[in-house]
Amino acid sequence: MVTQQQIDFFQENGYLKFGKVLDSAEVEAMRAGLDAVIELELGAGDDSSPEFKYGHDRGENRLNRGSGHPRAIHQYVNMWKRDGHYERAIHHPLIAGTVRALLDTPDARLWHDQVISKPPHDNGHFGFHHDFFFWPLSPPNIVSCWLALDDATVDSGCMHVMPKSHKDERFSVAARARANAAAAKAREEGRELPPNQWNERQNMDISHGIPVELKAGECMFHHCLNFHGTPPNVTEWQRRAFVMIFMAQGVCYNNAQSPGHILVPAIEVADGEPLVGDGFPVA
Numbered sequence: 001m002v003t004q005q006q007i008d009f010f011q012e013n014g015y016l017k018f019g020k021v022l023d024s025a026e027v028e029a030m031r032a033g034l035d036a037v038i039e040l041e042l043g044a045g046d047d048s049s050p051e052f053k054y055g056h057d058r059g060e061n062r063l064n065r066g067s068g069h070p071r072a073i074h075q076y077v078n079m080w081k082r083d084g085h086y087e088r089a090i091h092h093p094l095i096a097g098t099v100r101a102l103l104d105t106p107d108a109r110l111w112h113d114q115v116i117s118k119p120p121h122d123n124g125h126f127g128f129h130h131d132f133f134f135w136p137l138s139p140p141n142i143v144s145c146w147l148a149l150d151d152a153t154v155d156s157g158c159m160h161v162m163p164k165s166h167k168d169e170r171f172s173v174a175a176r177a178r179a180n181a182a183a184a185k186a187r188e189e190g191r192e193l194p195p196n197q198w199n200e201r202q203n204m205d206i207s208h209g210i211p212v213e214l215k216a217g218e219c220m221f222h223h224c225l226n227f228h229g230t231p232p233n234v235t236e237w238q239r240r241a242f243v244m245i246f247m248a249q250g251v252c253y254n255n256a257q258s259p260g261h262i263l264v265p266a267i268e269v270a271d272g273e274p275l276v277g278d279g280f281p282v283a
Helices: 004-013 024-042 084-090 093-103 173-189 197-202
Strands: 015-020 074-077 108-118 126-129 142-148 159-161 210-212 218-223 228-230 239-248
Touching: 004 015, 004 093, 015 093, 024 074, 024 084, 024 239, 084 093, 084 108, 084 239, 093 108, 093 142, 093 218, 093 239, 126 197, 159 218, 173 197
Parallel strands: none
Antiparallel strands: 015 218, 074 108, 108 239, 126 228, 142 218, 142 239, 159 210, 159 228
16 A cells, blocks of 8 residues: 555655556456447447547547647546446555545545547647646545556656646645636736736646656556646557546535536536535545
């Protein structure tokens, strides 16, 4: 299980390279499950849950297609609903136990999962960002587990993180609220918008981050306010990862932050209430 030294490192730096959690057979089974979903989506697709069609182009999204396609990443959301191997990964004792320890919570619920694929020679730089403000959630007691399904190297587009950025007050929840209010006031008064430091951070070169290289079956964790990004995959190999996003007990639905999120229709609690329900299983 996770050690106190690892917990301390995460709390200080906002990320943790954990190590191996799956063996080669388990990784291969997850790859095969993804291939089956891709083939399904190349046809009529699965519309049994609305998020299944998010993040990819049905009929076109082959992992080995040419380099001219504009999409930087390809996402398959809530694989846990589609394949038993992915559902088991969410409940893996090492993953679930580590998440509870890092979040210091008795229970951790899945917000959602996603497979993110970087095919060979088919991806641009995905700039530095933190995830929290994409989600209709609050407070930011949320951690992601990034599980490599292929070896993830600098050349293939591994995760790059900015240590301690989750504690940077310039990019805090309060700072974001002040920036949004200032931008709204400028628009209302017909003035030029103030500089957006989140956009400036997104445009920084990937060398400003620390690479976290992983072997297939290894994982890392990062805080929802940790700035991270990925460079292009310039190799001849796939770079697939399974990302699981977990919420601490007491994280609430906050519709105003991201009212258009693909999972909003699946939320069964009132705005401001703790997010619970079968669609967000306890790990």
